[in-house]
Amino acid sequence: MSTKTISISESLNTSLHKKIAISPLKSPSKSLKPVQTVTMGGSHFKTIIPLATQPNVQQIQVPGSRFTYVRLVTSTTANPTTLQAGGPTTSTMQTAKPMVVNTGTVRMSVPIAPAQTMKQMVPKSITTTTQVMTNAQTQQRLIMPATSLPQIQPNFTNLPPGTVLAPAPGTGNVGYAVVPAQYVAQLQQSSLVTMASSSGFHTPTGVQTQARLPVNGLSTAPDSSTRPRKPCNCTKSQCLKLYCDCFANGEFCNNCNCNNCFNNLEHETERLKAIKTCLDRNPGAFKPKIGKGKQGESDRRHSKGCNCKRSGCLKNYCECYEAKIMCSSICKCVGCKNFEESPERKTLMHLADAAEVRVQQQTAAKTKLSSQISDLLTRTTPISTSGGGRLPYTFVTKEVVEATCECLLDQARQTELSGQPQALAERLILEEFGHCLMRIISSAGKAKSDCINC
DNA sequence: GAGTTTGAAACT
DNA sequence: CAGTTTCAAACTC
Structure with missing residues (x-):
């Protein structure tokens, strides 16, 4: 994954000419994408968290950083493209992707989730203070300036969601994010909003956050995109192993019942290290487990297959059954009863x-x-x-x-x-x-x- | 609510 | 890669 630099020149005051580093983006998945960015190497990563200058948006400044951190959500379809910010329609819609903003001093990883039910998620209260745009996919997105730079705003209607426009080093703390409206709704429900203060980045001990994201880029249940995910109960893993559902889903813990949780912004370093460890062990650790099957098979199937021995694959212990899909040829289960014609x-x-x-x-x-x-x-x-x-x-x-x-x-x-x-x-x-x-x-x-x- | 079962993840 | 251990969720009582 390479990082591309894009110049913003059109419609901008020449003094504001800025370089934008935008990395190719990955496909949407159950997992968040900070994992993708971590593998790129680089000395310093930051998980991006919400902007704060709008009434419904939170901006958090990390000590030692000149940048406003944002967390971005984007659509579930489309492909990576090169963007010409501010220019005519040179971009196409892109997939939910992680982005690395290379500012020269700090590399920021952006966990991005697919935005699926955006229309209904757009809070009325924010439409008056943010620019809402609708693209061909009928998804609404917002451009939310981290600081005021209104002259840029009209030129970003064609940018894909998940795009961060960061300043070149030395140009001040200005950043723009194109964010699907759904994320704003997430922000409203997330304790991210309450944990951050405008004066700085202070997270009280024990505060946990969890941005809700669709699982696997798919809805495992009819209302999974709107229902808060189940809180975890981890006691020994510090929520930094894949045992933890929150962590495995690329989410921060929030309102969980876990003990000694490190899956939060407060333990950012440990969290990123854990992500890297997981990826070293299995580069696909955060990829969707439920994906498309081979031709002739069901549209959805478990990417690795299950290994059930005793449950007959008819209990929620079985990942296939839990995902409401049939076991497939790649499953190694014993005594499987989770197939189309199974009477059980x-x-x-x-x-x-x-x-x-x-x-x-x-x-x-x-x-x-x-x-x-x-x-x-x-x-x-x-x-x-x-x-x-x-x-x-x-x-x-x-x-x-x-x-x-x-x-x-x-x-x-x-x-x-x-x-x-x-x-x-x-x-x-x-x-x-x-x-x-x-x-x-x-x-x-x-x-x-x-x-x-x- | 406590204890048991289960299978994925982690480890050796 | 296979066997074992750890872990947290699912399940049972």
């Missing part, structure tokens, strides 16, 4: 589907019941008797009865599907009926009380 697998799938449907039905029924009661509270006039303690009969309407019946039917279906004995089923249904009654009574009582007070 089909049964598991049916059970999982049924469970999901049950949960949805039950949730819907309960929501409807609550809605009916709530609706009644607003449109009925409770009948209160003077001290008689009777509840308003108007609450037992046709709608409430129907909603109650739905709850009971759902409970019946659930017990039937799970093969519960009849006696237990009846008991569960009765209990559900009791819950419904309690809700009705509670609502009616509240309405009565409200009426008395009014």
